[in-house]
Amino acid sequence: MSPQRFPGAASIWTLIRLLPRVSRRRTAALAASTVLVATLPLAAAIASGLLIGQVPAAAAAGPGSPESRQAYLLLAAAAFAFVAAGLAGHAHGAVARNLGRELELLLQDRLARAVARPTGIGHLEDEEVLALLRIARQLGMDWIRPANAVHGVAAIAPQFIGAAGAAIVLAAFNVWIGLAWLLAWPAVFVGMQIEFGRIGRMVYTSSGEMRETEYLRSLAMDAEPAKEIRVWGLLDWLLDRYDRRWSERMGAHRRGEQVRPLTVLVVIGALLALTAATTLTLVDAGLSGAVGFGAIGVYAMALHALFNFSAFDEDAALTSYGALPVPKILDLERRLASQRRATGAELAPEAPQRSIRFERIGFTYPDARQPVFDGLDLEIEVGRSLAVVGDNGAGKTSLVKLLAGLYEPDAGRVLVDGADLAGIDPADWRTRLSALFQDFTRYQLTVRENITLGAPHLAAETDLVWKACEPMGIRALVESLPDGLDTVLSGQVQGGTDLSGGQWQRIALARALFAVEAGAKVLILDEPAAALDVRAEAELYEQFLDITAGLTTIVISHRYSTVRRADRIVVLDGGTVVEDGDHERLMALGGRYARAFTLQADRLAR
Structure with missing residues (x-):
């Protein structure tokens, strides 16, 4: 299957191949539970169909007869299969949820490491990198999440296996009908995945356009711009602009972000035609006596089991949407890794000494x-x-x-x-080097951490910390804080304290001095x-x-x-x-x- 022709399927396959790297044990458990969740309902359906066919003979033979005992055995088998299927389904869902969360953590970790790997910062101005970071941070894009794709795969895989098993059962009745159903659901699934992939890619590529609306939303909700927005009475203007921008963006993509009606008509029409042909053939075989009452029950249950598979529901959509960023993250990881330049020369320990x-x-x-x-x-x-x-x-x-x-x-x-x-x-x-830029960072960390980030391996050296503070005239300020050097510099943290602009500048300058004290x-x-x-x-x-x-x-x-x-x-x-x-x-x-x-x-x- 060509990744260029079927990018959605390629994304799902990439995600599935990544699961053993997350956890071999959980992936094996997911595979085992998938087989159970797929086969137990089918077994229950077959046992129920055989039971239906056995009931007349058991009723005629009476209690205690071999026919009656066989009916009870079929009933017990069907009941066991139903109960076991329910238990397996719960376990299957739990494994999928845990594996999905671990996959997301792995991808976020690999993305963060990939973005941090280049020694420069030019790649952080790259639109594709920013779009991937935005998805990784889940800013308004919760439905495009790999964890949802794992959940979707876990829901669809048993349905796929179950539908294949039901098609094989129907093949025992009519090989052409069984083969038609065996090919129909995969074709429908691929067709719908192409549609969902198209929609997901449109949303993904429009993520940059959504950045303005998210920025407007953050202005209305964050503490930093709150003073100006309220003093200038900007809140109504801001919310109105947010609503207009959101409506414009959604209106521009709404038509493209829907499944095309022609696709739906073709898929549903084909399934209805195949269902009608199967039903009429079964009815004709039953009326002509070519198939017994019990066999008709088994085939009818198999036909019913085929419709437990759905290519149209939320699971199918989320599988496509959630898998979409996975190959992009891996490609970005490879691309950024290739940007790391080869180094071999070494500086003298005391360099620079001359120029x-x-x-x-x-x-x-x-x-x-x-x-x-x-x-x-x-x-x-x-x-x-x-x-x-x-x-x-x-x-x-x-x-x-x-x-x-x-x-x-x-x-x-x-x-x-x-x-x-x-x-x-x-x-x-x-x-x-020790560097301090105009747009220095105000870390919402402790005073000690804010200063010692200039040389974090010496964070425990309190004497060096005070030595960096004293020239900046901030020792008295730090000692006056509730927890001294261990005070968190943030008004948004319980027990924390924010500083004035001038005090923050001196903290940042102390950070630069600390790096000098450490050997810069x-x-x-x-x-x-x-x-x-x-x-x-x-x-x-x-x-x-x-x-x-x-x-x-x-x-x-x-x-x-x-x-x-x-x-x-x-x-x-x-x-x-x-x-x-x-x-x-x-x-x-x-x-x-x-x-x-x-x-x-x-x-x-x-």
Whole structure:
């Protein structure tokens, strides 16, 4: 069966093959219970049909007769089969639910590991990756879940086996009728799976379009935007826009997300015609005496058992929908694994000792047309402070992203003591870096964890934690919190505490300092205090430059007046170094830096 022609069936088969990797024991239990759930109702139906045929003879022979005993044995067999089928059905459902949950956990774990495996972050801007992450997080897509597919397979597989068994029983009556039923249900199932797969793929591919409606919903429900929404009276506008966007999206896909009427008519018409032909043939055989009363009962029960199989219900739909993301997740896992670059070179334990050099760097962001850098050259001396300034879009943040290995240059090399970073294990290089970005993360974790994430292997070193806190002036703040270093920094957690913006900035700066205390040799500060006023930012940078004297420090800022104490200042414009020197030299040059510095200083003076 070609995956291209029948993607739904291929997805289901991929899911089934994955089950033994989740749990061999549970998969074996599911297979065994599937056979029981399939065969016991059929056995009950056959025993019931034989019982119906035996009743007249037993009644005529009277109690205690061999015919009567045979009738009671058939009754006992039918009753046992019915009870056992019920018990097996409960066990079967429980195994399927547990296996489905474990499969979902496995897929989510593999997806998370796959997304975390690439050393850079470019893949996190990929639309397919974002769509898969959205499904994995179950944001409004609960019905497209692999656990539902496992439940569906567990429901349909016994029906499939039972229907095949019933068709074989009917083949004993008429081989052509049995063969027709043996082929009919698989054909119907595949046809309906093609329809359900088409609908599921439409919903899956429209997941990006639904992101806006989910974002609007989160704005109405989350705490962070609640203040502005209420102060500005935006709630009614927000809910109205959410309703309109939802209706637009649903209206655009409603027609395509329904089973096509022609498919339903063809399938139901074919089944009705085959049922009518089977029934008429059985009636004719019974009236002509070609088949006995007991055999008619068995065949009638087999015909009834055929309709326990359903290709139209929720189980069939959820099987297709739930299996849809499974091969996509596995393909994404393989694709992201192939993106991990080969490394073999090693840095000296004390590197960097001499310099960090950007050599003829060319770089363009994915899906962007304009390059950020086109032949950039810049050498950074180790043990000195470097300030990189420039207007927005000059390439300042892109520079440190390349240095941190978050992106790889399209051309040129980043060299550390002459070694190309492309051949160095990024994990090794990053142990030598400490970075704090403007959009630093406010982790809803304890104070200790927020600070020691800079070097989590030293989280138990309380003295180092306090050593990172003290230069930032937050030791008294931390000691005043309900549980000190063990206080959770979140107002949404019982016993937790939230902080002001300025206090969060100092916690984040302490995290960067903790990494330095743990051995990082290069400190990157990418406008972490941009929200502060000019004076406060200048004081913060000067304090940091004092603390980190002798360390290789790279400070990014769009405010020229805050970095005057740096050992060296470079001005970027259009991805190119246009000025280079210390504050005095650049002021004497009278160029871009001098004009911008004077303008900002005048504004500050006023």
